[in-house]
Amino acid sequence: MRTLSKLLDLPLNQLRKSKKSRTQFSVGPSLFWYAFFFVIPTGYMFIISFWRQSGIRLIPDLTLGNYFEFFVNPVYYGVFLKSLLIAVSVTLLSVGFGYAVAYYMATRIKKYKIPTLLLLLGPFWANYLLIIFAWKAILGKTGILNSFLQYLGLIEEPVGSLLYSPLAVVITLVHIWTPFLVLPMFTSLEKIDQTLLEAAEDLGANKRQAFARVTLPLSMPGIMVAVLFVFIPTVGEFITPLLVGGPAGQMYGNLIQVLFHRGFDWPLGSALTFIMFMVTVAAASILILKIGLQKVIESL
Amino acid sequence: METDVELRDVTKKFETVTAVDDVSFEVRKGEFFSLLGPSGCGKTTTLRMIAGFEEPTVGEIYVAGQPMRGVPAFKRPTNLVFQSLALFPHLDVFGNIAFALRIKKLPEAEIRKRVGDTLAVVELVGLERRKIRQLSGGQQQRVAIARALVNEPKVLLLDEPLGPLDLKLRIEMQKQLKRIQHEVKTTFIYVTHDQNEAMMMSDTIAVMNYGRIEQIGTPEEIYENPLTSFVARFVGQSNMIEGEYSDGFVVAQGLNIMVPVQQQLKSEVTLFVKSEKIAIARRLEQLDNIFETEVNEVRYNGPYTEYRVVLNRFFLNIVTPNLKGKEIFKVSDKVLVGWNKEDCIVMSKD
Ligand SMILES: Nc1ncnc2c1ncn2[C@@H]1O[C@H](COP(=O)(O)OP(=O)(O)OP(=O)(O)O)[C@@H](O)[C@H]1O
Ligand SMILES: [Mg+2]
Numbered sequence: 001m002r003t004l005s006k007l008l009d010l011p012l013n014q015l016r017k018s019k020k021s022r023t024q025f026s027v028g029p030s031l032f033w034y035a036f037f038f039v040i041p042t043g044y045m046f047i048i049s050f051w052r053q054s055g056i057r058l059i060p061d062l063t064l065g066n067y068f069e070f071f072v073n074p075v076y077y078g079v080f081l082k083s084l085l086i087a088v089s090v091t092l093l094s095v096g097f098g099y100a101v102a103y104y105m106a107t108r109i110k111k112y113k114i115p116t117l118l119l120l121l122g123p124f125w126a127n128y129l130l131i132i133f134a135w136k137a138i139l140g141k142t143g144i145l146n147s148f149l150q151y152l153g154l155i156e157e158p159v160g161s162l163l164y165s166p167l168a169v170v171i172t173l174v175h176i177w178t179p180f181l182v183l184p185m186f187t188s189l190e191k192i193d194q195t196l197l198e199a200a201e202d203l204g205a206n207k208r209q210a211f212a213r214v215t216l217p218l219s220m221p222g223i224m225v226a227v228l229f230v231f232i233p234t235v236g237e238f239i240t241p242l243l244v245g246g247p248a249g250q251m252y253g254n255l256i257q258v259l260f261h262r263g264f265d266w267p268l269g270s271a272l273t274f275i276m277f278m279v280t281v282a283a284a285s286i287l288i289l290k291i292g293l294q295k296v297i298e299s300l
Numbered sequence: 301m302e303t304d305v306e307l308r309d310v311t312k313k314f315e316t317v318t319a320v321d322d323v324s325f326e327v328r329k330g331e332f333f334s335l336l337g338p339s340g341c342g343k344t345t346t347l348r349m350i351a352g353f354e355e356p357t358v359g360e361i362y363v364a365g366q367p368m369r370g371v372p373a374f375k376r377p378t379n380l381v382f383q384s385l386a387l388f389p390h391l392d393v394f395g396n397i398a399f400a401l402r403i404k405k406l407p408e409a410e411i412r413k414r415v416g417d418t419l420a421v422v423e424l425v426g427l428e429r430r431k432i433r434q435l436s437g438g439q440q441q442r443v444a445i446a447r448a449l450v451n452e453p454k455v456l457l458l459d460e461p462l463g464p465l466d467l468k469l470r471i472e473m474q475k476q477l478k479r480i481q482h483e484v485k486t487t488f489i490y491v492t493h494d495q496n497e498a499m500m501m502s503d504t505i506a507v508m509n510y511g512r513i514e515q516i517g518t519p520e521e522i523y524e525n526p527l528t529s530f531v532a533r534f535v536g537q538s539n540m541i542e543g544e545y546s547d548g549f550v551v552a553q554g555l556n557i558m559v560p561v562q563q564q565l566k567s568e569v570t571l572f573v574k575s576e577k578i579a580i581a582r583r584l585e586q587l588d589n590i591f592e593t594e595v596n597e598v599r600y601n602g603p604y605t606e607y608r609v610v611l612n613r614f615f616l617n618i619v620t621p622n623l624k625g626k627e628i629f630k631v632s633d634k635v636l637v638g639w640n641k642e643d644c645i646v647m648s649k650d
Binding site: 012193195196199200201202203204205206210213214217218 | 312332351352353372373374375378379380382384385386389390400402403404447448451
């Protein structure tokens, strides 16, 4: 405890001496917030990920057994790989779809851009749970899609595998994420100076080449931010798979949730959480390093 | 002489505005041709039609003998240096200049060679890896020119490329542009609203006003023999006197001014005399028109002094070089001013 206060004292003393102390002090509350709600709980989880569980008792220990468990038990790494795959699909689809809509809006629509954009995205701005239940109603055994296909005579019996599948999870998540991506990508596309495209055309590029060599690289930071924005929370997603995923569509987040709630193995749950945390942090760092922090901040 | 660019009765209408109105001209191969005119007179629109970003509403444009209607910009043998430069911010100097060559999928070794050669022409060797925003205004200008030149266009179109530069740099860049044109021998069509710039660089100038061409000629022709009152007013610094013409004289505000005898003049005329054609001295002889007056205003600017004198009811502006030993007059000094009839340009009032 004394060492902790010493650690805290040091910067405080420096702050007091600093002439710019006013601006630096204003960082205080948010630092506190960050420490209290992020660093401390995460630190606690990190610590217990090396503990053991016996019955309902947590046993302080220093074991890598929980991490080891992840790599030997195909349930854990299997579901993790499946979650990554789902997250990659959701990210590609929602970013691709969002980019296409944003690009169309930014380049093809000449008048009333913003109202058109809002009209177009209106139906997407529904509540998270509402979207999930809407897809249940569409994909279910007696749902709209099955009835329609039966009506057309394309199928005899309703297809049961539409809902409660990884596909349902992907569709629902793409629906949830896309509207959040269109607006920022639209803004970043709108910011691109049109004379740059004329310059490309003047230098011999046709429309497709101008897009590939000018529009796409200039909107890349925006795309990367969108990728992070979708990928990170999707890897740990658990509500959507819980409601529409069925047994085959369960994701890593569901495993962790079960371990904390019903399985009651907090050390293993913490270890699994940390593995996911490390992978997403690594993925994010690589992306950010690749495009440069400056550009990411500019595009926000 | 081979013709590189020809505009035949070209008109461009945007909804209600007629930006370019029945324009025709020919540009010879290797010529430095300038479009000179005030803001909004249709210079950029003319250039954009040649580059292929706008289609003429009426008329036809020929580049190297080929009609250009329906030919998209990316297939035209022209390259444009944009008014805003439009350099690619995500590419470095090399990437910007290599752009057109990469589109053409040339081998990398040839790209490197041609970019290197072009960098030498615009004197930017060593800056290949700089980002655009790490360059000065003049350097960016030269990258824009290099990016267009590396493509070896038949015709290089330049839209006020020196617009945002300060005076010193402008003059430096004007010299460089002339040198570059001399080296690459490409046809240049240069747009500017700066008459000095146009005169110093051009072989031929077309003066534009309200979408129309007022006069085409060498800088000297445009300057010494303006054919319309717009050109007379726009080019150079002229005194404008309104009066009545009869028999080699213009009578204005009680002054009798001797002018060249001209047929086909209406009686109501406008007379122009360039400020530097008027002599100012204590004693003057052998000039066709000499008047007594007194100095009203003096503006000394180093190599020149600008005077303003009152003649009866109107002002005359006079610019005179401060030659060695020449007296610089003060306000209220009694002086004579005078000029020859050949320095008068008389036009019927329109
Ligand atoms: N896309 C357009 N739509 C409507 N009007 C236009 C368009 N482009 C140009 N104009 C009009 O055409 C006229 C000529 O414009 P242009 O840009 O050719 O002038 P400019 O001589 O280049 O002027 P500046 O020296 O200011 O650049 C102007 O009145 C302008 O408002
Ligand atoms: Mg212009």
